[in-house]
Structures are given as C-alpha cells and as structure tokens.
Amino acid sequence: MKYLVLLVLLFSAALGRAQPASQTVRGTVLDADSKSPLPGATVLIVGAPLGDGIATDQHGHFRFARVPLGRISLKLLCLGYQERLVANVVVNAGQEVVLELSLQELATQLNEVVVSAAPDRRNAQNEMVLLSARSISVEETKRYAGGVNDPALILSSFAGVTNSAAGSNEVIVRGNSPKYVQWRLEGTEMTNPNHFADQNAVGGGVSALNNNLLATSDFYTGAFAPEYGDVLSGVYDVKLRKGNNERFQSILGVGLMGTDVTVEGPLAKGYEGSYLANYRYSTIGLLSNLGLVELEGAAPTFQDGAFKVFLPAKRLGTFSLFGLGGRSGIRLDNINPGTWQLPTNETTDATIRRDYAKASYLLNAGLSHTLPLHPNGYLNTTVSFSGNGIEEDMFESDVHKRYDDRGTWLRDSLSNKQVNYQSRLDNRSYRAATTYNHKLNAKNRIQVGTKYAYLHFAYRQGLAKNGVSLVDFDEGMGTLRNFVSWKHRLNDRVTVVAGVHNMNVLYNRKSTLEPRLALNWFPTERSTVSAGYGLHSTMESVHNYFAKVKQAYGSYTEPNQDLDLLKAHHFVAGYEYQLTRNLRVKLEGYYQHLYNLPVENLPTSSYATLNEGVIPRYVALVNQGTGRNYGAELTLERHFDRNYYFLLNTSLYQSTYQALDGRQRHTAYADNYLVNLLAGKEFSGLGRKDNQTLSLNAKVFLGGGKRYVPLLRGANGQVAVDPARQQFWDAAKAYDQQLDDIYQVVVSASYKWNKRQTTHELFLNIDNVTNNRSRLSEYYDADKPNATGYQQQFGLFPNLMYRIYL
Template identity: 25%
Template sequence: MKLFFTLTLTLFIFSGLYAQNGIVRGRVYNAQTNASIEGAKVQLIEQAKGAITTVDGTFELSGLKPGVYSFKAVSIGYKELFINEITVTNARAVDLDFAMEELISNQKEVVVKASPFVRKSESPNSLKTLNATEIERLPGANRDVSRVIAALPGVASRATFRNDIIIRGGSPGENKFYLDGIEVPNINHFATQGSSGGPVGLLNVNFIREVDFYSGAFPANRANGLSSVLAFKQKDGNKDGLITNFSLGSSDAGFTFDGPLGKKADFIFSARKSYLQFLFMALKLPILPSYNDSQFKVNYKVNEKNKVTIIGLGALDNFSLNTDVNKSLTDSNDIEYNNFIINNLPIQKQWNYTMGVNWIHFSKHSYQNIVASRNMLNNSAYRYKDLIETPANLLQDYRSFEAENKFRFEHTYTKNGWKVNAGFAYEYARYFSSTYNKITIQGSPVTIDFKSNLFLSKMAAFGQVSKALFNDKLNASLGLRTDFSNYSKSMMNPLDQLSPSLALSYRITDQIALNASVARYHQLPSYTILGYRNPQGTLINQQNEVKYIQADHFVIGSEFLTKMNSRFTLEGFYKKYNRYPFSIKDSLCLANVGSDFGVIGNEEVKSISQGRSYGMEFLFQQKLFKGYYAVLAYTFVNSEFQDKNGKYVPTAWDSKHIISLTGGKRFKNGWELGMRWLFSGGSPYTPYDVETSTMIQNWNINGQGILDYSLLNTQRESSFHQLNVRVDKKWYLEKFTLNFYLDIQNAYGYKAKLAPIMLVETDSNGTPIVDPANPGHYKAKFIENSNGLVQPTLGIIVEFANKKKSSVSK
C-alpha cells in the first residue's frame, strides 16, 4: 500500500514535466480505389494546425500535447471527412487513415461540407456510430461493448446482470455481429445457445476503432438478422515498435501486444483471464463463473491495390456452483435462495472461436472483398438431483457443438454518384446434439433423450444500388437479398425468402434532413430448432416445414445538426413479424425467451407465430465540445406477440419507456468525470402454475416452479432506475501511459423488484413438506427477488511503448 501511494504521488508531481511529443500520422486515400490523394489538408480542429499530404497521400502532425482531438480532411473533388475524439499520447504515435469519397462530376471543383456524424446512403436512418473514446468512457459499462450499446435509443436495459441486446422490442437472438467484415456469432461469454446474450463481453475494447450500430435499414450484404446489425472495426497494429498494454479490473486481468510484422504488416494480440469466481466466493454468491479469452488481428498491406486482414477470437468459459456458500450464513432467505440456485442451475462448460480472412482488392472504380471464415461453439451442461452424481439422480446431460464454414464475395462499384454493391455467400454448417433431460410437459413427467447430427448448406445472393440525386439533396438506395438452405423444401426456394429494401434521405438544408426506409428481412431459425429430433429420431421441425423467420420494418425520421458538434434525431418505427417459431410444448412464441442461461429452441416448434413492435425514439448527441459531451436517448416501445389463442399480448421485451442520460467533462491534467442515469419500465413476466408446480413428482424433477402460460406475461416487474459514475485520471509520460479509473454501477443502490421466486416449504433437514390440505403436493412459498447491488470497480490500465522518433521536425 505504501508503494502504491508513493507511486501515485510521484506521478502527480512529475506528470506535467514531460514534453509535448504526441504524433498523429496516416494516409489520405480514395475510398473506392485506394489511390493516394496528394495535396489534401488534414486539420486539427481544436488548434490552428494542419498538414498537407505528400505524393503518396501520407501526412504527419507532431509536437502535440497529449489529450483528445478531432480531425478533418479536405480535398477538392472529395467530401470532407471528420474523425472525432482521437486520444493522443506521448508513448505511441496514432495511425489515422482517411478514406475519402469522391464527389460526382458537377461538384468536382468545390468542397462539400460534411458532418462529424456518420451517414450512409444505404442506411440514412437507424444508424449510430461510436468511436473508441466513447466506448471506453461510458459510466457503468466497465469497458464492455454490449453495455455501451445500451446507452443508445431503441436499446432496452434490464435489471439483471446480463448483456442481452434488446432492440426495438425484439428478442436477443435477432442480432448479427461483424468484426472487420467477418461474421462473429456471439460477442459475450457464457452464451445462451440459440440466442446471442451473455453476462460478460468477449471483445477487447482496446482493439475497437469504431462500431456501426444499425437498428434498421441494414445493408443487403449484412442481413440475416431481424433487429440489428453491429459492425465492429478494429485498429491496426502500431508501426513504430512493440506496444504492451496491461489492464486490471474488478473481474479480470489482461494484456495486449501490438506492433509491426516487417515493413508491410502489423498485428494486435490480447489475452485475458478472469478471477470472477474468487470475487463471487468472497461475496457469498452461489455461482462461480470463470472465463478466459484471446483475440488477434494481422493486417497485411500487399500493395496499394491489395490488403489482407486476418482475425481470430476465442473464449473458454466454466460455470460451477459454490456448494459451500451457506457456511457461516444465518439469514434464512439468503440460504433458501442459494439452495434454489444450486439445485437448479447446471454445471456448464463452453468454448468457442472464430477465425477469418478478408482480402480487399482495389480496381479503378471498384473494389472486391473475398471473405472466408470458420467459427465453432462447443457447449456442455449437466445437473443431478440434490447434487448427488449417480445415474439414478441424473436430471440433465447436454452436449452440443455448432461449426460453420463461410465464404462471401462482394463487388462494390462507385462512379458519378452511383454506388453498386453485389455478391453472394455460401455456408456449410454442422450441428451435433446429445440431449438427456427430465422435464414436465403439461403437468406430466417426460424424459427427452436423443442424439442428432445435422449437415446444412446455406446460400445467399444480394445487391444494392445507391444514388445521390438533385445535387446531393436526395439520396436513394434500393436493395434486394435472398437466403435459402437445403434443410427442407420449404427453405430451398430463394423466391420465398426475398428481402427487398428501400431507403430515402432528403436534405432540406445543410442541417436538416428527412429520412425513411422500408425493408423485409429473413433469419434462419437456430440450429437447436433445426436439429431437434423426436423420440422416433425424426427431425420433427423439418417435417413441420419450419420456415425462415420474417420481419418487415417501416421507419421514418428527421435529423437536425447544430454547429456545435451535436445533433437531434426523431424516429418512428413499426416492425411486423411473421413465421416465428411457436413452442408446441409450452404453447408460446419463442420470441419471449432467450434471456437466461442454457439452451433455447431445443424442442418441437411450428412457424405460425405473428408479432409486432412499434414506437418512437428521440436522441440528442453532443460530441466532445469545449470539454463537454452528452447523450440523451428516449425510447417508447410496444412489443407484442400472439398467444396460443391468437390474441396479442406483451412480450418479455416490452419495457415501454426507456431513458438514458449520459454526460461528462474532461478536465485539465488528465482528469475526466462521467455520469449516466438510466430509467426503464418493468418487463412483463408469467406467473407460476402453483397447483402443477407443487405436485410431488413434478417438483422432484424440476426443483422449481412451472410457469402458467395461460397467463402469459400478465404480470410486470417494477420499473427501475440507477446512476452510474466514472472517474478517470490519466498520466501521459514519455514511455508509457497510465490510467486509473473508478467505475460505480448503481451508485445510489436502487433495488429493482423482479419476478418472485417460488419454493416449497422444507423442514430442518431440508426435506420438502407435504401440504396437508392438498395431498400429493408440497407446500408452496415465495421469496422476494431483487437486484440492486452497488458495483464499484477500481481499475488500472498501463501502456508501455517502444516508439521511434518522428521523421518530421517539430
């Protein structure tokens, strides 16, 4: 402790004595052809300082004081391009490339003003872009990308510890993720198979350069999702020398290396190990999760016409039970809750990886992408009655893996305001499942026992045409996509899965725009659904002619840009769902599930459910301006699906009102303060069927209450709100950068009331008590279920550098 305070005091005293050695350099080039742009001006917005690019399009700015800056590139014949909030340090040079879009012929001799907010012709609305600085600083997110997304409009937050991404009333399984153009099935640890959520983020924030978040108007080449597409772009490795980054947080420790690989290549690599299980043990929690992950990227610039990117991402997760949790506990409610968790959650092991390569070839007016990748998920779980591991006590034994091999080709052509993107994709997948599970169906005990092997081919073709009209006043984009599979005859016809889209944006003035989009999307049901077999070994869902899920999106909105790096947006949306899987066992639509551990969809279904989600969003976003930044997001959403009687009822994602207010201030000498206040309406839930649950044979198998789906989502949890606070202090020294931060989630400790937990009365030995008034049944009891833990995180990030000196004099 004495050493810590001595180091901190030394850093405070000497942190201001170092020179201004920050360097920003990079290249300005044509986004369509990769040709270097000579004579472009790169300007530092906060200072009257800039640089002119050389014949090879390169530039360098040196002698910069460490801090956060924004930049813009200007060149005759090209659209202005902003890059916002780039962190500059003494320890490493910042590589900043500007990919500029060429103007149409009648605008060649002018400079067209651009906005600091990203806009794309194919996605004029429902697109939000976050940079690395915005991701790292969000209070309460603790450097977790999934939690950062929750601060944007249209995204719901729930009073749980999970990272489920719930977009505009859709389920967590309706999202797609891309990393440098390569699809990644999941971005969370402890993934829910058949969905996309999990409690801990998998992606390394240090790798992320920016993320494009589409809640509608998806590009045709990024479809096969129903609610959102998240496209992550990673940083390149340092070209000067090896950079080492070490981070220590509340739940894990990790390191990152990045640097050059010869003259034409660079890399980044990270590894992380959690110690969350020790924290949970100290907090007397009944579960002991642990995780490890690794991530890398290699960037190889063959020449000006060819670039190759290779990525890798992997995770190893273990979920065990703290069977000694009740030792030294005296609170009977805590003991009962812990016993409930221990007796009902399985022990789980899971690992997954994604590896892929993206080759880009540039031509005169076009470029081509060739993308190949492989990803795999291995999942296993088992559970024994009373934790006694004998064959007679086995309740669940599940083993499964999913493996996908993917190929995608894209050709993008741009000239005179036209942009055409077209391509095709092919996937070969294998799914295996070995399932043993004792459950109850409609009040009767049933044993599910089957093995399944499934080999599947999936194909897609897509095209999109965009055009700027009327002197760039109107932008129009028309897309078409089809997905089909050899799973069944009902999926093999490409005409049955046609996905057309139309997006329009009309710029009334330089500051005001009206936007609209309409589109249809299709998504293949999860492998757990496709590979499920009945007791006779039949792929029953294939026999039931399960179909691609369909969603129609209608969005209209407006945008107002100010002259102070801020904007206001207002959007209304309507989503219509069709052919959603309907559970035969539980008589409910699977759109209502996916927010818990385990497996979703491993059962018989039919593609008969319909649903709808509609509402509006408001956003005020202030980019960093004179040291301040802010985001105010409000969402109203009404999410409904038909129940077994065809009546529309609220889904589990129907939060109604969601408010997120984030703001912060950057002070001198490396200090920064940020706060986020969040409010969300309560989520609907289904009450228990007490009579069926307490039947002795049912309780002995399930160990928990059985939900009464005739009362689907008729109850609602309480609304919740919380305040998150983050304080950062950074020291920018000559050879390294040091960042201490304190991140507090739920600072004032608000306790949200969740759905109650049903138990049965037990005697002093823990044996269930039979209800004398209802023979054949145990005696039921309920305990409160709430979440309101104050979660402080004290973290440290250290970055060491081996930086070459600048080649340009100051």
C-alpha cells in the first residue's frame, strides 16, 4: 500500500507544476561502417532556421538545449557522406532524448552522383544486412495496436509473420516452426524471452522484454547475413539503449499486466558511463500477495528485470554489462485442452480431473567489450550466460458423482489424487564470441568472427502414473561457429555482401559450410532492387537427441544422438518503390528448400519434428525429411507524418513437408494467407496549455485457419476413438484440414500530457474487440456434441496502463 501512496503523491505533485517549453535533445553521430565518431558533422532540426544547425564535436557529440515538445525531424550532413533524415523523434517533458546515429560514407566522388536526404526506409541497423529485414523503433512498439508495449507481439504486424492466435507469443515466420527463431540480446543469443514458455521455446503468454529499455532493434526473416548461424526461421536482434549519462531519470508504470519501475542515470559526475535498469511484477500477483484479491483455480504470476551498464574506458575501449531475467508460475485447476495446451495427450475424461502447476525461469547476462584498434577497425568481444528452466506437474484425481435418492446430481467428490506427469528441465549456455570489423575504404568493409558455446542440459520427464521415463539425461554439448563477411559497394547505387558461415556441433561431429550472398541496387532515387541466397542450418531441440524409445523386446534405447543438422536453402528477391517522401510499397518473394529434416524412422509415419509443439513426441528419428516454404509478401506503408500513419501488408504462402510415408503434406504452420491493416492518428496541442496529445490506433488481422491433426472418425463422420488403447488421432490426415479462418480487431488509445519535468501517459489496448473465437484445433471430449471439443482463439482482452516519466 505504501507504494500506491507514493505513486499518488508523485502524481499529485506533478499536476501542480507548470508546463515546460522545451527539452534537451542530444546524441552522437558515427561512421556506419567503422563506428568511429564523426566530428564536424552538421545536425539540423527540420523547419528550424538554417543557422540553428549544430556541428558535432571531436567525439561526434551534438546537443540542442531547448527543443519544443512534440515531434521533430533531424537532418544529418557531413562532407563525403550521404545525407540522412531521422524523422519523428518524440520530445517529452519527462525524459531527455539521447540518440546514437550513423552516416554512410559515399562510395564515389560528390560530382559523380547526387544523393538527397530521404527518410529512413526501415532498413536494418546492421549495415551488413541488405534484405528480408526491418528495424523496429521503440516508438513503433508503443504506437502499434496489438503490441501492448510488448516488443515480441509487434512482430506479427509485419508481412510473413503470424502467431498461434491462442494468446501466446509464438513467432511463425514464413511457415517455419517458431522453435527455429533465434532470439538475441545485444548481439548474442539468448533464451526465449517469454514467460510460461514450453520446452520447445515456442509458447509463452507475456514477454519479459520491456520497451522502456529498448533501442531500435532488427528483425530478419530469411537469407541471413553471414554472421547469423544456427537458425532457420527468423532472427530478432534486440538492442538495449544506453542510460542517460548526465542526469537521473525514471519511469513508473501501473497496469493490468504489470507494475514496473525504470531508472537510469550517470555513474559518476563528469564520467560518460551510465546505468539503466527495470523491474516489473505482475499486478494481479502483487495484489494477491498483498491480500487484496484472492484467486481460485488460476493464479498466474510473473516478475522480470533487465539492465545495462555502459562503461567507457578511454584507450581500453568500452565495456557494457547487460542482463534480462524473469520468473513465472501458474496453477490451473480442473483443466482441459480448451483452456490450456496440456503437455500430455490432449483429451478429456469425465471420470478424471486434471490439475496443472507450472513454474519457469529465464536468465541472460553478458559482458561486451569494444576495442578500437585504429580509426577504421575495431574488435568486439562478448562473453555471456543464458539459462532457462521449467517445472511442470500434472495431477489426476478420480471423479465420483454423488446423487440423491431421486437421481439428481448433487456434487462431485475427488479421490486418489496423484501425479500423472512430471517434468524438470534445465538449460544452461556459456558463450564467448569475438568479431573483428575493418573498414578498408569507402567501398569495402570486412567482418571476421568466431563463436563458441557450451550447452548443458539436465532433463527428467516422465509419466509418473505409468512409471514411463520419456527423457532422463544430464549432458553437455559444444558448438563452434565461424564466419567471414565482405561488404563491397560498387558505387552509391550497388552494394554486395558476400561471405560464408561455418557451423560445428562438437558432440557428434556434425558440421556445415554455408555460403551467403546479397545484393542491393538503387536503379533510381526512389527504387530498390534486392536479391539474396543463403544456406542455413540449425540443431533440433535437444530433448529429441536423448529421447528414450521403447524397443519391441521391451527395453529402451536413445537412437537419436547422431542426429545431423537441419538445413535450408533460402532464395529471396524484392522490389521497393518510394511513392512519396513518406509512402513506400515493397514486394518480396522467397523460396526455401528444407532438407535433412528429422522424421520418424517408420515408412508409414507422417511425423516430422518441424511440427512439434507443446506436446513432445519421443520416437526414433532419421534426417530424411524434406520441406518447402514459398510465398510473396506485399507491403504498403506510410511512415508517421502530419500526425497519421498506416501499414497494410498481405502474404500468400505455402509450407509443406515430406516424411518417410512419401506423401507431400502441409506443415502445421501452412495458414496460406494473412493480411494486416494498421493505422493511427495523433491529435496534438490539446488542452488549455497545448500540452496534451491523444493517439488513436487500430489493427485488423485476417488469416487462414490453423492446420491440425483430426480425431479418428468413421465413414459416417462420427468420432471413432478408442480411449482404452489411447487411439485418438488420425495421423494419416495430419494437417490436411483447416478449421475457421481467423480475424481479429485491436484498438488502442494513449493520452499524454506534459507537466514541468514530467510526462504522464494513460494507455488502453483492447485485443480482439469483437471477441471472435475461431476454432484452432480439436480434441476428444465425450461430454461435448459428437465428442469433439475445440481449442479456440484467445478472446477479448483489455490492458490499461498508467505511466509517469520523471
């Protein structure tokens, strides 16, 4: 309660202050390739008098001391460099704006080509990435409806990306399994950053990432640059911003999803080092702990935190400590597959009650060091740890129905409660990586890197009721990855990135050599043509390597320890045209040929691990499966300008695979089409002092129905399962069918007002406003019509949040 009183006092004090007229905007300008500071670059505020421009100092720093509140655009100029326009920088009363910007050196003499300033085209921050990529700004994560200030959820707003529609944070990219997405934090691999995730790292309902700490991050969907390995699907490279190194700042937030605090500031007066930290606790869990609410039947709780400490050391370069961690738990009583995806066979039985408890943790921490070796070269070294663990218990009780003398049901009584399923999983990874970056000249840049990881796994999982052990191992694996990448700019219109990636699994001596090639061509000032190819590989989920498989004579073996790497050829081609200064259209097509896929070693089986979801299946596997993903993505986007924006994208795609049964099938992720329409309008200058802003945003999503494995049915279409023999599913018809198409409408509103040295924001997001409940999959339930129950789309869900920026 004392924290609530403190928050009210802060709120009341802030309302009593007068509105400031301005805020500080400052930052650093760097060379895009060498990351060296650019002294003498000119920074202009668009619309301000020409003489108001500022030149960067010897360290590349610039500062505007009194900038009006609202939105501004910055224009960057430097002799021998391409001009750049940085649009929609938000200036609030409560927080200084601290930017890190870069300029690309011209590859040709100034009199050979005229390059005018244009707004950022959402290109990747990584200059070695030329296609199938998008940068995601912090402002977008706050503005887009459906993102709920969640940096993971926002990905499903982009072309080629969708999720399960069941309320989880799965990231399904171009028909690939979400377990093949690679999450990165500050350039190094991290765990799935979602609370309540499963052992395949495909689920999770709440992200531990918090956009109060984020910088602009990159998301890649195919034909990855040479530095990215051990990934088939997509890469989300999350960056943390530096804290303010001149003054203390904080953000307090209270919302239905969580209550959090963010603090940042200088480490010492006159020192450029800084700290940034955030902590959040689930609001419902906090209220429960304080005794203000009592939860029965479902009690989800979570907490998470993240930090970054920036430590410049002059001649020794710069050091950076960073981390992200969280814990979560949930208890579900009288559960059925329609309310939660069970980790065991998805069926129901009226004579059995199931209760479920789950606890999990995630932890990522690292130390990064950047050492300038000379003006055009630097060495980046990172050591990191990542870990996550899951504890699951499924309890079963016999249900006895009690009736009176007339046969009227009175109540159910329970007996013989026991653990039916138990899982204890722990993953720990220790990584070290070093990359040398060298800018040879304006046309050429090279990268050479090596990455070593030691992965340790401790798994115990089994059906306690039957005494069946599914996995039981405590093992370590080492991987070594190497890459070389060369960026060559033929001129200011044509850029090529070529290289090779080498992946080695030291445990079973599997390795690959993966060529990569990408091309960007600007035939005109408004158009871009891109093309690329890459061979990619990844390891399968570790539990498949050590699965215990029962043999015909009753003993158990582990036949999968020699599994090879999954591999895929990625081909991408695209065209982008800038219709106006703020309006662009982009068309991108792709083809992915997957091979070496693990499939069940049985000629009649349709099972492949790429369809594996929450429920693991432990069988003997061989690398003889193949697959194809292909499609086209069209995007029409108007960047935020004159107080409005919109984003329309559509994707048509197919995803198929073939197991040992020889039949070409749809994968579990072959939804076939998706459409996103996002739009928003901002009304600024409201209130008597023109210090208030209202933002309205909406999202409409349309998508194909989810693929599923149907129940066994007879010739008459009626369910014909055999519970006694545990025969429920018709594997011969796996993923042939789809249920309902999916649609969802999301609306959000933000009301912001500036006071003296503080900014207040009230935010409301409502997911699935129409409460559409499309069917996603089916399960056996004898008490339902035709003994069929359905898992459904996540329903209407509001999220209200209040934040104060100090």
